[in-house]
Structures are given as C-alpha cells and as structure tokens.
Amino acid sequence: MLKIERIGVSVDSDLLEQFDRQIEQKGYANRSQAIGDLIREHLAEEQLKNPASEAVAGIFLVYDHHTTGLNRKLNEMQHNQFLHVIASTHIHLDHHNCLEVIILKGKSGQIKKLADSLACVKGVKNSRVNLMSHHQSGSE
Amino acid sequence: MLKIERIGVSVDSDLLEQFDRQIEQKGYANRSQAIGDLIREHLAEEQLKNPASEAVAGIFLVYDHHTTGLNRKLNEMQHNQFLHVIASTHIHLDHHNCLEVIILKGKSGQIKKLADSLACVKGVKNSRVNLMSHHQSGSE
Amino acid sequence: MLKIERIGVSVDSDLLEQFDRQIEQKGYANRSQAIGDLIREHLAEEQLKNPASEAVAGIFLVYDHHTTGLNRKLNEMQHNQFLHVIASTHIHLDHHNCLEVIILKGKSGQIKKLADSLACVKGVKNSRVNLMSHHQSGSE
Amino acid sequence: MLKIERIGVSVDSDLLEQFDRQIEQKGYANRSQAIGDLIREHLAEEQLKNPASEAVAGIFLVYDHHTTGLNRKLNEMQHNQFLHVIASTHIHLDHHNCLEVIILKGKSGQIKKLADSLACVKGVKNSRVNLMSHHQSGSE
Numbered sequence: 001m002l003k004i005e006r007i008g009v010s011v012d013s014d015l016l017e018q019f020d021r022q023i024e025q026k027g028y029a030n031r032s033q034a035i036g037d038l039i040r041e042h043l044a045e046e047q048l049k050n051p052a053s054e055a056v057a058g059i060f061l062v063y064d065h066h067t068t069g070l071n072r073k074l075n076e077m078q079h080n081q082f083l084h085v086i087a088s089t090h091i092h093l094d095h096h097n098c099l100e101v102i103i104l105k106g107k108s109g110q111i112k113k114l115a116d117s118l119a120c121v122k123g124v125k126n127s128r129v130n131l132m133s134h135h136q137s138g139s140e
Numbered sequence: 141m142l143k144i145e146r147i148g149v150s151v152d153s154d155l156l157e158q159f160d161r162q163i164e165q166k167g168y169a170n171r172s173q174a175i176g177d178l179i180r181e182h183l184a185e186e187q188l189k190n191p192a193s194e195a196v197a198g199i200f201l202v203y204d205h206h207t208t209g210l211n212r213k214l215n216e217m218q219h220n221q222f223l224h225v226i227a228s229t230h231i232h233l234d235h236h237n238c239l240e241v242i243i244l245k246g247k248s249g250q251i252k253k254l255a256d257s258l259a260c261v262k263g264v265k266n267s268r269v270n271l272m273s274h275h276q277s278g279s280e
Numbered sequence: 281m282l283k284i285e286r287i288g289v290s291v292d293s294d295l296l297e298q299f300d301r302q303i304e305q306k307g308y309a310n311r312s313q314a315i316g317d318l319i320r321e322h323l324a325e326e327q328l329k330n331p332a333s334e335a336v337a338g339i340f341l342v343y344d345h346h347t348t349g350l351n352r353k354l355n356e357m358q359h360n361q362f363l364h365v366i367a368s369t370h371i372h373l374d375h376h377n378c379l380e381v382i383i384l385k386g387k388s389g390q391i392k393k394l395a396d397s398l399a400c401v402k403g404v405k406n407s408r409v410n411l412m413s414h415h416q417s418g419s420e
Numbered sequence: 421m422l423k424i425e426r427i428g429v430s431v432d433s434d435l436l437e438q439f440d441r442q443i444e445q446k447g448y449a450n451r452s453q454a455i456g457d458l459i460r461e462h463l464a465e466e467q468l469k470n471p472a473s474e475a476v477a478g479i480f481l482v483y484d485h486h487t488t489g490l491n492r493k494l495n496e497m498q499h500n501q502f503l504h505v506i507a508s509t510h511i512h513l514d515h516h517n518c519l520e521v522i523i524l525k526g527k528s529g530q531i532k533k534l535a536d537s538l539a540c541v542k543g544v545k546n547s548r549v550n551l552m553s554h555h556q557s558g559s560e
Contacts, residue, residue: 003293010312011319013283019319022326027260032290038318039291039299040265046302056233058198058241060270087229091243093196101198103231103241120167125180130200130270143433150452151459153423159459162466172430178458179431179439186442307540320545336513338478338521340550367509371523373476381478383511383521400447405460410480410550 009035044133051109053133056086059102059115060128062093067123074102074118082110097125149175184273191249196226198270199242199255202233207263214242214258222250237265289315324413331389333413336366339382339395340408342373347403354382354398362390377405429455464553471529473553476506479522479535480548482513487543494522494538502530517545 011019023034047053063070078085083106091099104111108131115129151159163174187193203210218225223246231239244251248271255269291299303314327333343350358365363386371379384391388411395409431439443454467473483490498505503526511519524531528551535549 004290005293005296006288006290007296007311008286009289009315010284010286011316013285015316015319015323016285016287018323022323023260027257029260029262031287033260033262035289035315035319036291036295037259038322039295039315042318043295043298043302044266056202056239058200058268058270060198060272062196062272086231089227089229089241089243091226099196099243101229101241101243103229103239117167119177120169120173122169122173126184126272128198128270128272130198130268132200132202132266132268144430145433145436146428146430147436147451148426149429149455150424150426151456153425155456155459155463156425156427158463162463171427175429175455175459176431176435178462179435179455182458183435183438183442307537309540309542313540313542317539324546336482336519338480338548338550340478340552342476342552366511369507369509369521369523371506379476379523381509381521381523383509383519397447399457400443400449400453402449402453406464406552408478408550408552410478410548412480412482412546412548 047133048108048131051107051112053108054105055108055111055131055133056103056105057108057111057115057132058130059100059104059111059118060126060130061100061102061118061124062097062126063100063121064096064123064125065098067121069121070100070118070124073121074100077102077114080106080110080114082106083114187273188248188271191247191252193248193273194245195248195251195271195273196243196245197248197251197255197272199240199244199251199258200266200268200270201240201242201258201264202237202266203240203261204236204263204265205238207261209261210240210258210264213261214240217242217254220246220250220254222246223254327413328388328411331387331392333388334385335388335391335411335413336383336385337388337391337395337412338410339380339384339391339398340406340410341380341382341398341404342377342406343380343401344376344403344405345378347401349401350380350398350404353401354380357382357394360386360390360394362386363394467553468528468551471527471532473528474525475528475531475551475553476523476525477528477531477535477552478550479520479524479531479538480546480550481520481522481538481544482517482546483520483541484516484543484545485518487541489541490520490538490544493541494520497522497534500526500530500534502526503534 028034048055083104085102085104088100088102093099115127118124119127168174188195217223223244225242225244228240228242233239251271255267258264259267308314328335357363363384365382365384368380368382373379395407398404399407448454468475503524505522505524508520508522513519532549535547538544539547
C-alpha cells in the first residue's frame with residue numbers, strides 16, 4: 001500500500017513562480033508530483049554512483065550485421081552470476097545495421113563493466129548504457 | 141561496401157602510452173578501432189545537439205501498474221507524424237512496478253519532447269531517454 | 281527583500297525517509313533548503329538549454345606555457361559584443377603547464393561557441409566550460 | 421622535452437569525411453591535434469572516475485552576500501590536509517549575489533565531497549564543481 005505524507009516546505013516566492021510556470025509547461029498535474037520526481041531523480045543518481053547498488057539497465061548496441069564476436073560475448077554474459085538478463089530486442093535498422101536492446105538487472109558497477117566490454121567488440125559502432133535505480137522506484 | 145582509409149597521426153608519446161594501456165584493459169583489438177570509436181562517439185554527440193537530427197532512441201519508463209494516463213499518452217504517440225515507434229517491450233519488475241522500453245526513430249528534438257511529456261504522467265516514477273545518432277552509425 | 285512562501289507537498293513516505301537520510305548525510309539544515317536547491321538546479325538546467333539565456337560562466341584552460349595562439353584568441357574575445365569578461369586568473373601548475381580561469385557573462389550559446397574555439401587552439405590540452413544560470417540565482 | 425610519435429590509423433572513409441568537416445568547422449589546424457584532444461579527454465574522464473586520482477578543480481558558488489556560514493566552511497577547508505587551495509576569486513554579481521571561484525588541487529573524491537558540503541550551506545544558491553585531470557595534462 002502506498003503511504004503519502006504531507007509536509008510543509010518554505011520556498012522563495014520568485015523561485016516558486018518560475019517553477020510553477022515550468023511544471024505547467026511540462027504538463028505536471030501539481031507541485032507535489034513534480035517535487036516528488038525531483039527527489040526521486042536525485043536519490044537515484046546518488047545511489048547509482050555506488051557500484052554495488054542494484055540497478056535495472058538497458059544496453060543499446062548499434063552493430064554491423066556481420067559482427068561475429070558479439071554473439072559470443074552476449075552468450076558469456078548469460079553466465080555472469082552478477083547479472084540477470086530480463087529481455088532483449090533485436091531490430092533491423094537498415095541494410096547494414098542492427099540495434100540490440102538488452103534489458104538486465106544487476107549491480108551498477110557490473111553493468112557498466114559489461115557495457116564497456118560490449119562497446120569494444122569489433123563491429124559495434126555505437127553503444128549506450130542506461131542505468132535506473134531499481135530500489136528507489138520500488139514504491140511510490 | 142566498407143571503405144577503409146589509412147591515415148597518419150602525430151601523438152605525444154606519453155599520451156599514447158597511457159592510451160595503449162587503457163584500450164588493452166578495456167579489451168580493444170587495436171588503436172584504429174579505439175580511435176574510430178572516439179571519433180564516432182564525438183560526431184554523434186555533436187549531431188544530437190541539433191534538434192532536427194535523426195536519431196534512434198530508447199525511452200525507459202518505470203511506472204506503477206495502475207497508472208491509467210500512460211496508455212492514452214502512448215497511444216497518442218503512435219499518431220505523431222514525426223516519430224516512428226519500432227518496438228516496445230513491457231517488463232514486470234515486481235509487485236508494484238513495470239518497465240516499458242519504447243524504441244523509436246525520429247528527430248532528436250521531438251523525441252526529447254515526448255520523453256518529457258511521458259515523465260510527467262502520474263504514476264511514472266523514473267524515466268530516461270537514450271538518443272543515438274542513426275546516420276553516423278549508418279556505415280563503418 | 282526576500283519573500284518566502286510556505287507550501288504543502290504530498291510525498292510518498294518511503295521516498296521521504298530516504299531523502300531525509302540523504303540530506304542529513306550531506307549536511308543540509310532542513311528539507312526546505314534541500315528542496316529549494318533541487319528546484320533551483322532544475323530550473324537552471326532547463327534555462328541553460330536555451331542558447332539565448334543569460335549565464336555566468338567559468339572557462340578553464342590547461343595549456344602549454346609556449347602556446348602562442350591563445351593570447352590572440354583571448355584578446356579577440358574582449359571585443360566580442362555578446363560577452364563580458366569579469367575576471368581572469370592565471371595559475372602556474374607546473375614546469376610545463378598553466379591554468380587560465382576566465383569568468384564571464386553572456387548568452388549561453390555564445391559562451392559555448394567561444395569555449396569550443398579556445399579548446400582548438402594548439403597547445404590547449406584540456407578545457408572545460410561551466411555554465412550557471414545567472415537570472416535564477418538573482419534572488420533566493 | 422615533448423616527444424611526438426607518428427602512428428598509422430585505419431578509419432572508415434565516411435566517418436573520416438564527416439570528422440574532417442567537423443574539425444574544420446571547429447577550427448582545428450589538423451587531424452592529429454583533434455584526435456590528440458579526443459584521446460586526452462577520454463583518458464581524463466576515465467581517470468576522474470577514480471576518487472583517488474589527482475585533479476585540479478574549480479568550485480563555483482553563487483551565494484547571498486549575507487551568507488554567514490560560508491566563510492567558516494571556507495576556512496575549515498584551508499586546514500584539510502587532502503586539499504590545496506591555489507587561488508580564489510570573489511566577484512560581485514549584483515546587489516544580492518556574489519560568485520566565489522575557488523581553484524584547488526587534490527584527490528577528486530575529496531574535492532567532490534567538499535563541493536557537496538559547500539552546496540549545502542544556507543545562502544548558497546548555485547554551485548558547480550569542475551574537475552580536470554592534472555596528470556594527463558602534465559605533458560603534451
């Protein structure tokens with residue numbers, strides 16, 4: 001069950017006026033929601049700095065169809081005891097290129113290390129890793 | 141067909157020594173591959189600064205199962221003439237939370253705007269957008 | 281004169297508990313102050329995305345003592361009608377290297393352009409630009 | 421004395437063409453210089469991830485003239501054995517606000533901790549820390 005607490009916050013009027021304008025423009029329903037998002041975002045960033053923190057991540061790889069070393073690396077990954085692959089999606093971008101999106105859970109440090117090693121595989125042209133703190137978002 | 145060019149580059153010896161150590165540690169096969177990746181990465185970042193540049197993106201949303209406004213927004217998105225959703229993956233994270241990964245193509249400015257508007261939907265706890273320059277990776 | 285407003289915010293209890301722990305650890309006096317900082321930071325980031333927004337910036341340059349092209353560029357900069365240099369500090373780092381810290385005001389887009397052009401000067405080894413929204417911080 | 425080494429690099433022709441266009445636009449004299457900067461930048465970023473690495477940093481603080489707690493913190497800082505303040509510049513921004521730019525050397529982890537603690541002082545409205553790897557730039 002979701003427990004909500006009501007707190008009082010003192011904010012400078014000028015700052016508040018600017019903030020209200022911006023959240024309206026972005027489409028937030030109210031201040032509580034926007035401030036909740038700022039807090040959550042901030043906590044998640046702090047947490048992900050710790051390599052031992054649990055994270056959900058997406059690894060994006062754009063690579064050449066003919067890349068042979070990648071499948072082997074991806075297979076090894078399945079046997080990494082610190083990482084758990086949840087899903088992966090393979091997309092045909094154009095005649096030359098594929099996009100692989102791998103969604104996984106594990107320690108943020110381990111995930112970054114894996115992403116680094118995938119980025120080095122010959123034929124991988126572009127790689128990104130996207131970390132989200134899992135625990136923080138465990139309850140709203 | 142992939143055309144490779146051989147160029148000569150003058151680099152400070154100390155810098156080169158440190159670079160060699162680091163690319164070996166990361167697992168690169170050779171300098172050409174590592175330098176190619178640095179160039180590609182740099183060009184992609186420059187390109188994505190332009191809101192009119194074409195990008196492939198992943199939008200990650202962690203949200204509460206009971207979020208009702210999200211589906212409506214996601215549906216609207218399908219009718220956005222500037223964006224083309226390629227695939228989306230829905231993952232059950234735990235009792236409370238889902239992860240939706242939406243992979244799409246479009247102008248980077250439009251994608252950021254969409255990601256902003258999804259982040260504001262009540263019940264969306266965490267959101268990330270991951271942009272990759274598509275054109276740059278069109279050939280290696 | 282500083283006007284403070286008191287607002288009520290509804291936040292999830294779990295999230296609040298984590299936030300309280302973190303702000304205590306960081307050394308904030310109270311929630312209002314920490315939330316005020318999150319809001320200010322967020323507004324500043326949004327504002328700086330607009331190249332026409334006014335900013336205060338620090339440009340850091342580490343360069344070789346014998347760099348000859350830099351002084352010329354720095355002089356040109358004084359005549360840029362869109363930028364106003366407030367102060368600059370020159371530091372002798374070691375036998376080979378200087379650090380120049382230039383503090384200036386101007387449109388954020390113009391400042392980035394200048395920083396880019398200084399980074400390219402032969403002998404400049406490292407450069408960073410640090411933008412802060414001036415207006416936002418105009419009153420607390 | 422500066423030692424330069426000449427290396428051969430194989431790069432995809434398309435990528436090279438785009439890169440050449442971009443470095444010309446930015447104002448680089450040649451490829452060697454631009455690639456040297458990419459390598460240096462990359463090494464510096466990797467190095468700064470290690471909290472024990474030596475860095476030169478600038479801490480920027482925008483604060484209210486009447487902030488009383490800041491001077492005390494700044495004094496304490498002088499007695500921190502891990503940090504060495506090289507210079508600091510005080511700027512009068514407007515009727516309400518000052519900018520303090522503190523340039524210091526030390527371990528990157530220690531510098532970040534200090535910057536965090538300064539950001540929390542009541543009256544500090546905006547703070548930024550800018551880390552540059554010192555060692556990397558020690559010779560070009």
